[in-house]
Amino acid sequence: MQKVRIKSMFPPGHVRAPYYIRGKLGEIEREIGLFGNPEQLAYGLKAEDKTLYRVRFTMAELWGAEAETPTDTVDVEVYAHWLEEA
Numbered sequence: 001m002q003k004v005r006i007k008s009m010f011p012p013g014h015v016r017a018p019y020y021i022r023g024k025l026g027e028i029e030r031e032i033g034l035f036g037n038p039e040q041l042a043y044g045l046k047a048e049d050k051t052l053y054r055v056r057f058t059m060a061e062l063w064g065a066e067a068e069t070p071t072d073t074v075d076v077e078v079y080a081h082w083l084e085e086a
Helices: 059-066
Strands: 003-006 025-036 049-058 073-079 083-085
Touching: 003 049, 049 059, 049 083, 059 073
Parallel strands: none
Antiparallel strands: 003 025, 003 083, 025 049, 049 073
């Protein structure tokens, strides 16, 4: 699986990357497909197609020492423009 980092951006408005994953390291579990960018659609704008990925994170990565079961994982669907190579 390809490792990626979620961009640590905090733009105003409607965004589709949960706060708790920003800046975190994960692995692409799979590519889901092309969809209109919901960050543009939310404002009634013409939406560019963006690739949506399912990204897997360990609880240790997300919650650090406070993770109850550090090796458990959570998958989050994230658009390509929020990802950077790790």
